[in-house]
Amino acid sequence: MTKLIAVLGDQLSHDGAALRCGDKSADVVVMAEVREEATYTGHHKQKLALTFAAMRRFADELERDGWQVRYTKLTDDDNAGSLVGEFARRAEEEGADEVITLAPGEWRLRQAFESAPIKIRQLPDDRFICSEKRFADWAEGRKELRMEWFYREMRRETGLLMEGDDPAGGEWNFDKQNRKPAQPDLFREPAPTFRKDALVQEVLEMVEAEFPDNFGSLDEFNWPVSRAQAERALEHFIAHNLHDFGTYQDAMLAGDRLLHHSILSSSINLGLLSPLEVCKAAEEAYKAGDAPINSVEGFIRQILGWREYMRGIYFLEGPDYTSRNALNHKRDLPWFYWSGETEMVCMKAAIGQTRDLAYAHHIQRLMVTGNFALLAGIDPRQVQDWYLAVYIDAYEWVEAPNTAGMSQFADGGVVASKPYISSGAYIDKMSDYCGGCAYDVKAKDGEKACPFNSLYWHFLDRHRDRFEGNPRMGLVYRNWDKQKTETREAKLKTAEALLEKLDRGEAS
Ligand code: FAD
Ligand code: DLZ
Ligand code: SF4
Numbered sequence: 001m002t003k004l005i006a007v008l009g010d011q012l013s014h015d016g017a018a019l020r021c022g023d024k025s026a027d028v029v030v031m032a033e034v035r036e037e038a039t040y041t042g043h044h045k046q047k048l049a050l051t052f053a054a055m056r057r058f059a060d061e062l063e064r065d066g067w068q069v070r071y072t073k074l075t076d077d078d079n080a081g082s083l084v085g086e087f088a089r090r091a092e093e094e095g096a097d098e099v100i101t102l103a104p105g106e107w108r109l110r111q112a113f114e115s116a117p118i119k120i121r122q123l124p125d126d127r128f129i130c131s132e133k134r135f136a137d138w139a140e141g142r143k144e145l146r147m148e149w150f151y152r153e154m155r156r157e158t159g160l161l162m163e164g165d166d167p168a169g170g171e172w173n174f175d176k177q178n179r180k181p182a183q184p185d186l187f188r189e190p191a192p193t194f195r196k197d198a199l200v201q202e203v204l205e206m207v208e209a210e211f212p213d214n215f216g217s218l219d220e221f222n223w224p225v226s227r228a229q230a231e232r233a234l235e236h237f238i239a240h241n242l243h244d245f246g247t248y249q250d251a252m253l254a255g256d257r258l259l260h261h262s263i264l265s266s267s268i269n270l271g272l273l274s275p276l277e278v279c280k281a282a283e284e285a286y287k288a289g290d291a292p293i294n295s296v297e298g299f300i301r302q303i304l305g306w307r308e309y310m311r312g313i314y315f316l317e318g319p320d321y322t323s324r325n326a327l328n329h330k331r332d333l334p335w336f337y338w339s340g341e342t343e344m345v346c347m348k349a350a351i352g353q354t355r356d357l358a359y360a361h362h363i364q365r366l367m368v369t370g371n372f373a374l375l376a377g378i379d380p381r382q383v384q385d386w387y388l389a390v391y392i393d394a395y396e397w398v399e400a401p402n403t404a405g406m407s408q409f410a411d412g413g414v415v416a417s418k419p420y421i422s423s424g425a426y427i428d429k430m431s432d433y434c435g436g437c438a439y440d441v442k443a444k445d446g447e448k449a450c451p452f453n454s455l456y457w458h459f460l461d462r463h464r465d466r467f468e469g470n471p472r473m474g475l476v477y478r479n480w481d482k483q484k485t486e487t488r489e490a491k492l493k494t495a496e497a498l499l500e501k502l503d504r505g506e507a508s
Helices: 035-039 045-064 083-094 107-114 132-139 147-158 198-210 227-245 265-270 275-287 293-317 319-323 345-357 362-375 380-390 396-407 424-430 451-462 474-482 485-503
Strands: 004-006 028-032 068-072 099-102 120-123
Touching: 004 083, 028 045, 028 083, 045 068, 045 198, 045 265, 068 083, 083 107, 107 120, 132 147, 132 293, 147 293, 227 265, 227 275, 227 293, 275 293, 293 319, 293 396, 319 380, 319 396, 345 362, 362 380, 362 396, 362 424, 362 451, 380 396, 424 451, 451 474, 451 485
Parallel strands: 004 028, 004 099, 028 068, 099 120
Antiparallel strands: none
């Protein structure tokens, strides 16, 4: 009997397990653009456009490869509106009694597929380097699930950057060399551009017509929508940016929105590139002497370490992970996260480029927008909703552990051994934002003081019971205690005034 092989919008890999087990001459591939997926969060317009354009291109490729594909466009009259609805409709049309797919990257869809009226077989998604089972085995019996230990096992298992039993370059982790601020560089190679052919143009117009009020602008849309384009993006990164990736990994510059980052997350998450091939391409550059170990190790750690670890945590911790709120933070997300209307230059820059590109790099996400939300005590559910909506690469399996775990400490320390917080001094050191800011990064209290300064101490003060015993935070509490009572009071008062302003819905 005919089988239906369902390919979801982020499963665009020709060698995924579901396609591998199909028979081109007998089985039918089903792909569907549906409202339910387009609206479970308020996706950035560029994310919608990328998903639909890449799905359409992938369907064309499958057809050229000999598959029969039943593709439903979002605006087709008979579109059932949900993935399960579309599978059921196509199964009836084709006389199929089973749908086979890769397990989706979200609990929401896995549960919907389990309780569907039609039988949907969810195969383990073998496009990751570490299976869910392998991660659970690693986690079993451990008191702490630190990424670094997981990453070393993955290095040993894959042989990436290994010289026999030893790590290449003699160290597992070269992060100490990777904390340099950057200088504006007019000669930095610009990002590659991707042609907007008729297919992409049609999708861009459709998204603007169907989702006019979604966050973000389509003007600067420039994402790889096919494997061939993604391969070009990877080659460009290896040739031009990998060399200095590590050194400037944490840097931020007002005039350079991408720096040496790879901009590959959307291509990897969609399945256009495999994580292992990306790591191998970086390793090759190291072996050929084209890129130094601090950059190559730093880059491979992001993918082999952080990316695989985050997915492991999401599925290990279960569906309730996204509702955790260990610090009991309840404040509403300030409106300026959507409008960008704030006097804080660092926030304005991160939010502005998020609106224009659906992209901000890791340190902007963690130490600017994430840091502010954590210091200000924003409800982590609302913070997650924002991150899930606004980024080109956002899928819950990777967004939630990064946001609830790494950034907001809402999981109580599963991902992070201490909260990622900083005062304005860190942002000043790593960026050129502060010079042009209405706030004074050196001032610690008063109306003109950088908001990150007073909020930093307010956070530490209000969460003292939880964090003062943390060995990595003792020094900072001793520093707080050494300050004069009036100094501490002035900082706390400044922070209270800022928080009241946020509660009144006023911009900062
Ligand atoms: P590069 O800096 O060039 O890094 C190379 C690759 O490493 C990335 O393409 C990505 O595949 C991987 N990577 C790097 N850091 C991480 C990480 N912490 N977790 C997982 N993979 C990582 N990443 C997403 O893919 N989707 C998300 O929804 C997402 N949400 C985030 C939310 C917050 C609050 C934070 C702090 C980080 C989030 N990240 C997310 C991780 C990271 O910021 C992005 O992967 C990265 O900025 C993508 O840009 P890039 O491709 O230029 O990455
Ligand atoms: C993100 C997304 C969007 C916007 N639209 C679709 C769609 O119409 N059809 C589809 O198959 N997949 C879509 N996706 C991707 C899914 O939401 C994704 O598979 C889940 O979030 C699990 O990662
Ligand atoms: Fe951001 Fe503070 Fe610097 Fe302004 S002074 S850019 S708010 S860190």
